[in-house]
Amino acid sequence: xxxxxxxxxxxxxxxxxxxxxxxxxxxxxxxxxxxxxxxxxxxxxxxxxxxxxxxxxxxxxxxxxxxxxxxxxxxxxxxxxxxxxxxxxxxxxxxxxxxxxxxxxxxxxxxxxxxxxxxxxxxxxxxxxxxxxxxxxxxxxxxxxxxxxxxxxxxxxxxxxxxxxxxxxxxxxxxxxxxxxxxxxxxxxxxxxxxxxxxxxxxxxxxxxxxxxxxxxxxxxxxxxxxxxxxxxxxxxxxxxxxxxxxxxxxxxxxxxxxxxxxxxxxxxxxxxxxxxxxxxxxxx
Amino acid sequence: xxxxxxxxxxxxxxxxxxxxxxxxxxxxxxxxxxxxxxxxxxxxxxxxxxxxxxxxxxxxxxxxxxxxxxxxxxxxxxxxxxxxxxxxxxxxxxxxxxxxxxxxxxxxxxxxxxxxxxxxxxxxxxxxxxxxxxxxxxxxxxxxxxxxxxxxxxxxxxxxxxxxxxxxxxxxxxxxxxxxxxxxxxxxxxxxxxxxxxxxxxxxxxxxxxxxxxxxxxx
Amino acid sequence: xxxxxxxxxxxxxxxxxxxxxxxxxxxxxxxxxxxxxxxxxxxxxxxxxxxxxxxxxxxxxxxxxxxxxxxxxxxxxxxxxxxxxxxxxxxxxxxxxxxxxxxxxxxxxxxxxxxxxxxxxxxxxxxxxxxxxxxxxxxxxxxxxxxxxxxxxxxxxxxxxxxxxxxxxxxxxxxxxxxxxxxxxxxxxxxxxxxxxxxxxxxxxxxxxxxxxxxxxxxxxxxxxxxxxxxxxxxxxxxxxxxxxxxxxxx
Numbered sequence: 169x170x171x172x173x174x175x176x177x178x179x180x181x182x183x184x185x186x187x188x189x190x191x192x193x194x195x196x197x198x199x200x201x202x203x204x205x206x207x208x209x210x211x212x213x214x215x216x217x218x219x220x221x222x223x224x225x226x227x228x229x230x231x232x233x234x235x236x237x238x239x240x241x242x243x244x245x246x247x248x249x250x251x252x253x254x255x256x257x258x259x260x261x262x263x264x265x266x267x268x269x270x271x272x273x274x275x276x277x278x279x280x281x282x283x284x285x286x287x288x289x290x291x292x293x294x295x296x297x298x299x300x301x302x303x304x305x306x307x308x309x310x311x312x313x314x315x316x317x318x319x320x321x322x323x324x325x326x327x328x329x330x331x332x333x334x335x336x337x338x339x340x341x342x343x344x345x346x347x348x349x350x351x352x353x354x355x356x357x358x359x360x361x362x363x364x365x366x367x368x369x370x371x372x373x374x375x376x377x378x379x380x381x382x383x384x385x386x387x388x389x390x391x392x393x394x395x396x397x398x399x400x401x402x403x404x405x406x407x408x409x410x411x412x413x414x415x416x417x418x419x420x421x422x423x424x425x426x427x428x429x430x431x432x433x434x435x436x437x438x439x440x441x442x443x444x445x446x447x448x449x450x451x452x453x
Numbered sequence: 454x455x456x457x458x459x460x461x462x463x464x465x466x467x468x469x470x471x472x473x474x475x476x477x478x479x480x481x482x483x484x485x486x487x488x489x490x491x492x493x494x495x496x497x498x499x500x501x502x503x504x505x506x507x508x509x510x511x512x513x514x515x516x517x518x519x520x521x522x523x524x525x526x527x528x529x530x531x532x533x534x535x536x537x538x539x540x541x542x543x544x545x546x547x548x549x550x551x552x553x554x555x556x557x558x559x560x561x562x563x564x565x566x567x568x569x570x571x572x573x574x575x576x577x578x579x580x581x582x583x584x585x586x587x588x589x590x591x592x593x594x595x596x597x598x599x600x601x602x603x604x605x606x607x608x609x610x611x612x613x614x615x616x617x618x619x620x621x622x623x624x625x626x627x628x629x630x631x632x633x634x635x636x637x638x639x640x641x642x643x644x645x646x647x648x649x650x651x652x653x654x655x656x657x658x659x660x661x662x663x664x665x666x667x668x669x670x671x672x
Numbered sequence: 673x674x675x676x677x678x679x680x681x682x683x684x685x686x687x688x689x690x691x692x693x694x695x696x697x698x699x700x701x702x703x704x705x706x707x708x709x710x711x712x713x714x715x716x717x718x719x720x721x722x723x724x725x726x727x728x729x730x731x732x733x734x735x736x737x738x739x740x741x742x743x744x745x746x747x748x749x750x751x752x753x754x755x756x757x758x759x760x761x762x763x764x765x766x767x768x769x770x771x772x773x774x775x776x777x778x779x780x781x782x783x784x785x786x787x788x789x790x791x792x793x794x795x796x797x798x799x800x801x802x803x804x805x806x807x808x809x810x811x812x813x814x815x816x817x818x819x820x821x822x823x824x825x826x827x828x829x830x831x832x833x834x835x836x837x838x839x840x841x842x843x844x845x846x847x848x849x850x851x852x853x854x855x856x857x858x859x860x861x862x863x864x865x866x867x868x869x870x871x872x873x874x875x876x877x878x879x880x881x882x883x884x885x886x887x888x889x890x891x892x893x894x895x896x897x898x899x900x901x902x903x904x905x906x907x908x909x910x911x912x913x914x915x916x917x918x919x920x921x922x923x
Contacts, residue, residue, distance in 0.1 A: 265730075334767035338829070341723060341763075342780040342836060343756040352783070357770055455920055523879055525906045526915045662908035 208423025225417030233406035243309030256324025288382030303384025316369035323365020327358035489562035534655035613643035682736035706881035709891035760833035766825035768817035803831035823854020
């Protein structure tokens with residue numbers, strides 16, 4: 169075979185290999201979702217969604233869990249978004265590039281790899297005990313905010329980096345200050361990337377279980393929270409709880425709860441992706 | 454060498470050819486007059502066609518360089534001066550042919566006495582040396598040599614001014630047609646001298662960016 | 673014609689590298705001055721001195737004075753944002769903001785605090801007319817600036833600069849990214865603008881310099897070799913280096 173025939177063959181081979189790799193992941197995912205749906209779909213009804221948890225599987229519902237999850241998500245969002253974006257802006261636009269700033273940036277990325285349970289332990293000492301928040305939604309949100317903060321900071325930094333310097337130059341040349349340039353031009357232009365980072369962060373937060381357990385999210389919460397200082401539980405914890413029960417009916421409940429959790433995740437992502445695409449249309453470098 | 458340098462070099466070679474042709478024309482004309490050789494006069498006419506063709510070719514080359522290569526500074530001055538030198542050379546060649554034709558119009562030679570009085574031989578030698586000088590100045594880009602011809606041209610002007618009286622004095626002694634031919638010849642040589650002077654001015658414009666047209670003292 | 677910009681004993685360093693050596697130069701008001709020279713000769717650095725855009729480069733160091741309307745703009749009291757309202761800049765690659773045409777042109781005024789809609793509308797129209805772009809875009813000012821062609825984008829950037837009403841416009845190779853027709857339009861615009869503005873233009877294109885400028889300065893390796901009226905530079909330059917450069921005998 170001559171050279172170009174060999175190359176053609178390599179091409180085709182990779183083509184099929186790539187299809188295989190892609191399908192394998194999808195197939196496994198489809199299998200997983202399929203089996204969950206098979207187990208849990210019939211359990212979902214209005215009662216399930218609006219009932220409090222109970223020792224009897226048929227009566228148990230996920231009301232407190234999903235309401236708790238929503239509260240946690242909202243408060244985590246409120247804490248992490250301004251903190252993370254501001255830090256990202258500072259590091260990228262304001263901080264002088266020096267060895268110190270590079271060191272800081274590297275370590276922020278490293279933080280994203282720290283096991284989440286460590287954050288739980290840290291928060292237990294600082295937020296729950298030292299600050300006296302107790303095992304409240306506020307403490308849970310602070311914990312998760314810390315956990316996902318690096319994701320937002322890094323994503324913000326990358327999004328800002330992607331804005332061409334020529335935009336900043338044009339703004340400065342017209343007499344804008346640094347803040348005006350960042351606020352009026354750079355941030356709007358990098359909004360898509362930042363939003364993606366926030367989506368990733370919140371998606372991560374929705375599914376976290378270990379740190380919340382450590383700070384004291386309860387396994388059995390018979391009430392819906394009415395203030396951020398209330399005790400709480402979240403869907404993953406509820407799922408964890410049900411899976412540890414011996415009765416088979418609770419497994420069905422768990423499957424149903426998983427479906428709801430997935431639904432919440434997909435809806436959140438979908439909404440965020442929709443807004444990101446709408447924004448992205450305006451900007452094509 | 455880039456494209457522009459090549460084109461300018463080629464243009465210079467073409468002009469040198471022109472200088473050479475015109476110089477040869479004048480040598481032949483000088484012989485034709487002094488030896489009254491009507492055959493040479495015929496040769497001159499046929500060479501004139503080549504000179505005219507060369508003039509047109511050089512014109513076109515100048516246009517092309519201007520349109521395509523946008524010369525500036527010294528290159529631009531060279532092309533502009535080449536354009537004008539081209540026309541002056543053609544005129545000088547034309548004059549040579551014109552003088553040669555006078556010989557053919559006459560049946561016998563010009564009277565030697567008149568020729569001596571008028572100083573035609575000296576004039577012819579002068580114009581030949583001027584053409585030689587200016588060719589050298591062009592080829593070697595020598596403005597000093599170019600300036601030499603201004604003085605020589607003044608001499609031709611003087612001889613021309615004096616010739617009218619001399620011819621008038623000889624009107625009753627010699628053949629009138631021959632006398633008129635001599636007078637015309639002197640006039641034409643003076644005009645040729647003027648053209649050589651113009652070429653000198655153009656060479657100095659090219660090399661020194663000085664405009665000597667209409668200036669009295671050319672130093 | 674009075675001088676409106678001046679460089680006095682200007683030396684510029686980037687760290688140890690000296691980019692400009694002992695430049696002394698006065699720019700004439702309401703004239704177009706072209707800065708020409710081979711790549712890396714310092715002309716862009718020189719241009720950016722006049723609106724202090726070199727300040728963003730860490731290793732930048734200036735010795736000497738840059739005078740704009742008789743004030744040294746590198747003095748501590750000078751507010752850079754105020755300077756840039758007087759001295760505008762157009763860049764090599766058109767860099768409109770990813771916003772609408774209207775918002776692009778209005779930006780310079782908005783950051784000064786102008787909020788009156790009527791005032792902004794008027795200013796935008798005036799600027800677009802001055803930039804010879806109004807007729808092409810007046811029907812849809814809300815269209816994204818990025819949807820315009822390259823030449824239109826560059827004229828938009830010029831309009832954006834004009835809206836702030838500077839008196840001096842710096843142009844860094846403004847047409848090098850444009851096709852010949854767009855280039856011709858921008859050059860025509862420059863020739864009209866010089867009646868009201870003082871324009872300094874850096875260009876790699878010598879024919880452009882000879883077409884549109886009144887004065888030309890030739891830079892080579894950080895030195896200013898020659899500075900004279902454009903017709904003199906291109907018919908009879910005084911320095912051999914200048915002649916070698918403009919006749920193409922060295923890049």
